[in-house]
Amino acid sequence: GQNIDQPTEMTATEGAIVQINCxxxxxxxxxxxxxxxxxxxxxxFLSYNVLDGLEEKGRFSSFLSRSKxxxxxxxxxxxxxxxxxxxxxALSGGSYIPTFGRGTSLIVxx
Amino acid sequence: xxxxxxxxxxxxxxxxxxxxxxxxxxxxxxxLYWYRQSLGQxxxxxxxxxxxxxADDSGLPNDRFxxxxxxxxxxxxxxxxxxxxxxxxxxxxxxxxAGGTYEQYFGPGxxxxxx
Numbered sequence: 001g002q003n004i005d006q007p008t009e010m011t012a013t014e015g016a017i018v019q020i021n022c023x024x025x026x027x028x029x030x031x032x033x034x035x036x037x038x039x040x041x042x043x044x045f046l047s048y049n050v051l052d053g054l055e056e057k058g059r060f061s062s063f064l065s066r067s068k069x070x071x072x073x074x075x076x077x078x079x080x081x082x083x084x085x086x087x088x089x090a091l092s093g094g095s096y097i098p099t100f101g102r103g104t105s106l107i108v109x110x
Numbered sequence: 111x112x113x114x115x116x117x118x119x120x121x122x123x124x125x126x127x128x129x130x131x132x133x134x135x136x137x138x139x140x141x142l143y144w145y146r147q148s149l150g151q152x153x154x155x156x157x158x159x160x161x162x163x164x165a166d167d168s169g170l171p172n173d174r175f176x177x178x179x180x181x182x183x184x185x186x187x188x189x190x191x192x193x194x195x196x197x198x199x200x201x202x203x204x205x206x207x208a209g210g211t212y213e214q215y216f217g218p219g220x221x222x223x224x225x
Contacts, residue, residue: 004152031211042114042201042216043153050211087152096141096210097166100152 002026004101006088011107012078020073020086020104028093034062034073035087037103043087046073075106083108112136114217116202122223123192131187131220135204142185143205143214144177146198153201159185160208192224 003025012018024032031050035043049055049064049071061074073086085105089098115134123129135142141160145153155169162182170176174192179185189196199221203214 008150033213042218043214044216045213048211048213089152091210096160096208097143097155097158097169098210098214099155100145102150102152 002090002092002099004088004090004099006086006101006104008102009105009107011109014078014080014108014110016078017074017076018078018106020075020088020106022071022073022088022101024069024071024088024090024101026069026090026092026099028095029066030091030093030095032062032064032071032091033087033089033098034071035089035100037085037087039084046086078108080108080110082106114202114204114215116200116217116220118220119218120221120223122225125192125194125224127192129189129192129222131189131200131222133185133187133202133204133217135183135185135202136206136215137183139204139206139215140182141205141208141212142179143203144185144187145201145203147201147219148198156187156200165208189222192222194224197222197224 006022034046037043047062085103087103088101144156158166159179174190177187199219203216205212
């Protein structure tokens, strides 16, 4: 089966940088997603990584190491609106169904 | 453009009743997923459609749960003899192409409460 592990909660200060880690164990591997979910709202897509390395998209970057089964989401210049749950989801080889972690609740304070 | 919509947004029902939850995916999207999410948890997979057919229903918890997508667009999740443990937010998502590696667009969810 699949196992996704990410911290339950993190806090950070407005304007700072925060790194949210995710480790995964899958049968084969076909990519890793990050989604953002504000309280009471639908998840929204942030990134998809299938090759090793860092992909930057504005204030958000996502990193993947396939050999280590490890990814992180890096958020720069934090804003209050970045307070949300960040969901890591891994796709097993040959599967169409991503397995979601329980999410990391990020609290940004002034 | 229009995103994924789900109705109703909230549903309160008594234990033992039957409920239907509807999902309208983005027009033209081939793949459609149903998930359910409990408080403090990530979305838990229920069923996946490619077009009209259920390509994977391995996440349905038991035979009280059933879903259809008869014309390859709108989907309905049906729950018979509801139980209090069915209470959760039911999320629908669609993606343009099948294959799993494509971004999923989620609807706002239906909050189901079984009393």
